Amino acid sequence: MQASAWPNPELFVDAENFAGSKEYRGTNNIELTAGLSQRIEIGGKRQARIDAAEAGLTLATHDRTADQLALRDEVAKAYIGALYAARLVALEDDRLKNAQSLAGAIRERVQNGRESPVQSRKTDITLAAAQVASQKAQRELQGSRAALTALLGVPNVTLALNSGWFDRIGDVPDVSPNEAALAENPDFARLNATIAQARAGVDRERAAGVPDPTLRAGMRRYNEDGGNALVVGLSIPIPVFDQNSGNILRARQDLNRAEAEADAMRLTLLGNLARARQTLLAAHSEAEAMGKTIIPAADEAAAAAREGYSAGKFGFLDLLDAQRTQFDVKAQHATALRDYHLARIELMRLVGRTY
Known part of the structure; x- marks a missing residue:
């Protein structure tokens, strides 16, 4: 809006032939001249200003899009962090319930003389550790909820813990690590806008080196006979000492710098895209392998250990180890799911999309 404005006219009053x-x-022979002068822009100055302003507006639009995308990513990451903390709370609660059940069963076996009192002490230690872990998980969940509510600007949030969304990983998005995939990335889009703004700055400084004529027109009052006459004048600066060469040179160097920085940022974004894609593929493979193979195997081993312990085929330490492995694997699976969702967010951000 400001760049398209014309120069303001100037009101002038000249007094001659007095004192x-x-x-x-x-003041008997005073002559008064009053009128208006108008500087007329030539050399494309106004259009150069408009082009530079439009380039700045394009940059501001990309920056706004980038800020919106970053905020969505922060909310998504906070939401995933809250779901992950809630999953750990559920796992630690199950671990605590199992430790309580096991401690009761061991005490009964110790009273019946079927187990050594040492085993009861071990179960007490396991129970105490499970209680500490459960309390820690609760505190982490509260912190995750607080972070999410702060981002959303609401007093409290309700997590959809049973939707199954956290466990669904689906297929890895088909994203190729090339510039075409970065077309919707606002950081990538602003590279060309930055160069366009710098190029518009060169044009603006070149246009500023062209002298603008000033047209003057007014009415002169002759005091001798009370007559009036029209006065017209034209002035043109002579660009002898100042041709705006320094500003033109600086604008050209700004353009060179913008082009170099754009090339460097383009390579950085391509590298980040390739790395994010590989990270997501690795996280997908890990989460899928743990969900389909490792967790079922750990569940089977824990079930077999419980049956074997009841039948007297396995010792108490074997049972504890199998159960500990089962819960640890489930916690690792939750971590793998979290890492997958976070990696997907990062990849989608680089291609200018949300999760």
């Missing part, structure tokens, strides 16, 4: 000598003493 001199002889017949020009006093």
